[in-house]
Amino acid sequence: xxxxxxxxxxxxxxxxxxxxxxxxxxxxxxxxxxxxxxxxxxxxxxxxxxxxxxxxxxxxxxxxxxxxxxxxxxxxxxxxxxxxxxxxxxxxxxxxxxxxxxxxxxxxxxxxxxxxxxxxxxxxxxxxxxxxxxxxxxxxxxxxxxxxxxxxxxxxxxxxxxxxxxxxxxxxxxxxxxxxxxxxxxxxxxxxxxxxxxxxxxxxxxxxxxxxxxxxxxxxxxxxxxxxxxxxxxxxxxxxxxxxxxx
Numbered sequence: 001x002x003x004x005x006x007x008x009x010x011x012x013x014x015x016x017x018x019x020x021x022x023x024x025x026x027x028x029x030x031x032x033x034x035x036x037x038x039x040x041x042x043x044x045x046x047x048x049x050x051x052x053x054x055x056x057x058x059x060x061x062x063x064x065x066x067x068x069x070x071x072x073x074x075x076x077x078x079x080x081x082x083x084x085x086x087x088x089x090x091x092x093x094x095x096x097x098x099x100x101x102x103x104x105x106x107x108x109x110x111x112x113x114x115x116x117x118x119x120x121x122x123x124x125x126x127x128x129x130x131x132x133x134x135x136x137x138x139x140x141x142x143x144x145x146x147x148x149x150x151x152x153x154x155x156x157x158x159x160x161x162x163x164x165x166x167x168x169x170x171x172x173x174x175x176x177x178x179x180x181x182x183x184x185x186x187x188x189x190x191x192x193x194x195x196x197x198x199x200x201x202x203x204x205x206x207x208x209x210x211x212x213x214x215x216x217x218x219x220x221x222x223x224x225x226x227x228x229x230x231x232x233x234x235x236x237x238x239x240x241x242x243x244x245x246x247x
Contacts, residue, residue, distance in 0.1 A: 016096045017041040020059045023101035096121040102180040113160045
């Protein structure tokens, strides 16, 4: 793998990206707008010989576990001239960002998030500077909020939420951990979206509706009533299409 130079200054703004698919391009751009730099993208180990990059960010075929070990080895070598720097830097784990989107389930993002947390990676929030945040908004750890998002007063978002472009989360909404709100979603006031739920692009959830855990809301749906955990609904008004196991 490339021998990136590391020190306590550069590591404060460098991120390790997990995944090198199409969504990684979105995250590279978001990180830059938030004052970070994704220094490399980790992909599953492969026998591929040729070098590969995404928007000039190198792809490394290595597990998160192996990268963590080599990271601290390289950090120690970079700071060997200063014991004080070694001790300070060793207390700060590498920062990572999940660069994998959601197709029809949030399960992969949930699994990666749990693995990174267990390994000791730090997961900073990436919130686009164009985001409008009103008073008393709460956001968990590792949240990704893209451009044009409105978070109205009292909105609460959990860990590892992915909020795509031009989403509106109205007053007093609760969006639990690992939820993905796709582009153009509108959550009206007082909506509650359960953990690990995917709300498809352009969907509207009417005021006070409760969506359970592990649901999928089809793109372009209008959700007018509560959705039990583990259901897939779509349409206008949204109706159940099939039962899912809550992720």
